[in-house]
Amino acid sequence: MGTTRALAALVAATALIVGACQGGAGRPGGGSPAAGGAGAGSPAANSPAGGGPAGGSPAGGGAAAGTPLPGAADFKACEVSDTGGIDDKGFNQNAYAGLEGAKAEFGIGEIKFLESTSEADYNRNIQTFINEKCDLIVTVGFLLGDATEAAAKANPKQKFAIVDFAYDPVIPNVAGIVFAIDEATMLGGYLAAGMSKTGKVATFGGIDIPPVRTFMEGFAAGVNYYNKQKGKNVQLLGWDPKKKSGSFTGDFQDTAKGRQVTEGFIQEGADVVMAVAGPVGLGAAAAVQDAEGVMFIGVDVDQAISAPEYRDVMLSSILKRIDNGVKGAIRSALEGRFKGGVQVNTLKNEGVGLAPYHEFENDVPQELDAEIDALRQAIASGQVKPADWYEGAPGQ
């Protein structure tokens, strides 16, 4: 019996140790020699020469590559990711690309990240970074809103930046990096409607939270705008604009659910699918690839580049330049201009946008491309407001 216990205890202990290790998996950041700034090798790379819709940064990322800013060597920027994981080929990874870009461009001394494997990790991870005396803690995602607020109020000297969250009233030591993503998804919705042969397009989300819904509402706005302009009746599956409810897989982790939902959409006749679900979207892309004649619209980063295995089905991507937003926040903290409040990224300041069509360059009719360009300008100038089109043509 002695051996038995010892053996069982040994296995159990190993399991617990390994389990504990992965909970606090903090990898010292990158160390990549990429001197070309956020561009080279980073998953968010957009061909800068190609006239891609997303080029500049909203908050001054224009420092020449490799010229360190004064005091940068002692600066430490730290990211707490959401549950999707730092390798999600989208959201969290893109925020980290912002840190890597800041390291390469401004020469900041140290970047780190901690991954949250569950919501219970948020507080713990933030506290770890406070203890490590990070100069700026970047929390990635709406779901970290409460944890960040609590930590910021308890540590008023610690600077925070949070993606996708705007505090009202403003917390002086938290900069909110928010995105008018519906402007970009409206373009995506228009593109999807214009490219659909079956007259049905689809979208679904991960967790039912406002930043995700904004993607879907903008997409609906684009479809509605297309229908009104063209007198067509393209249907949208997965989001009901009137009831403001739609399909959600329930998390940002279970890729199998993304696949299931997408198979459902395809069986119901949809031939363009946009997944707003972090890595769950990769499961959706797998389903799209296994079907014939179906296209996929990626989100957050240009997924034709970040997930090249799905390039053949990637019609375009909705760009959410979290990397630029994060870089901007780091820069302002570095230069002593940091202040709490909200920094809104729009089509106009190129903080959001539509990625190039890549493989579909020759399939998207020139006329449609021109219409999308016109719509882009109309939105940027304020002539067309996505929110007016959420539920259908305005005034109807």
Added chain:
Amino acid sequence: MTAAATTVGAGSAGLRRQQLFGFVYLALAAIIAVAFGAATEPGATSSFELNAPRVAVQLPPLVVPSAPTAYALAGLCAFLGAVQLTRGFGARNAVVLGAVVLLFIAGFLVWAASTRSMNLVGVLQGTLQRATPITFAALAGVLCERAGVVNIAIEGMLLTGAFVAAVAASATGSPWIGIIAAVVVGALLAALLAVLSIRYRVDQIIAGTVINIFAIGMTSFLSARVLQRRPELNNPDRLGPIQIPLLSDIPVVGPIVFNNNVFVYAMFVLVVLIHVALFKTRWGLRVRAVGEHPKAADTVGIDVLRTRYQNVILGGMLAGVGGAFLVLGSTGRFDREMTAGRGFIGLAAMIFGGWAPVGSFFASLVFGFADSLQARLSILNVPIPSELLLMVPYVVTILVVAGLVGRARAPAADGRPYEKE
């Protein structure tokens, strides 16, 4: 406590059970009439699409008037309830229960598809896909428990199999090597369980739990440390669907059964093979003897421990294949804790299926159907909150395990270590 025993016994307990079922049937009839029938808009129709995308033979959709159909289903259900209350169905009790469940589901579908169109073939395709990993898990459970070893480590074996399949298939560029690697790792974990529970006679539940925790910790750790640094190791080729010529052109059945990936076909073969092996061969008789009465088996010269080792390891190999399906046959990517409890649902399916491969397969289909339907309803914007829908498979699990568990009997020596005197 079988249905026949209930009525033959005809004691007060049996009568109460009969009446209880009668009242339940009547209540379900009322729900069908009120919640499904009366809730539809007057004159609305429910349309069921019967074609998969791009099939040769197109069938017209099945269109029925919503409310009248629901009332008809409710009437049928109420009739069955009334008969059950007054005189019972005797030996046919189980069949009637099944019929009532089907009526209820049909009523629900009519309501859900009211004023909409639902692709029925799609729902059934999804059912089979979702049932596949559950079936592999259940088969693993059947093999282990028929020999008298409780294996709750199947979840961990699925997860590890998925991880290893992703890495091996990415590294070598061949999904087949991924499957082989998953089988090997499944066998290794099973061997660990076997040694702990057979040789060292550790409590089997505890040994299994430890292996599960170990698998979750290990795969999460490696995925954070290795896969994130080397994403090319988490990018395997998938095994896509293979259309079987001619058979896949059969309307409705063709696209559901004969247009699947190699895992699903393997599942069909294995379910039949293991069922026959367990119940029609000498090997199967020995395995069952070991699971029911190891001492008796030992007396007639069956090597109890060897049989147990063999079965547990075979089960682990099957669980490994199930894990490989999750990556190579589905999402093409490993994610932390991606099995999401499918190993445990597989065990529930095994119990529901009476510790028999074919039964477990049909039980897995029930879980797959709940899951598939849930996904479909959220797509069709059926006015049920998505969180509620996501609960459905788990509620079904509880109902099945709690409500119907009494009908099936576990092998007598299940979970009890064997010690030679």
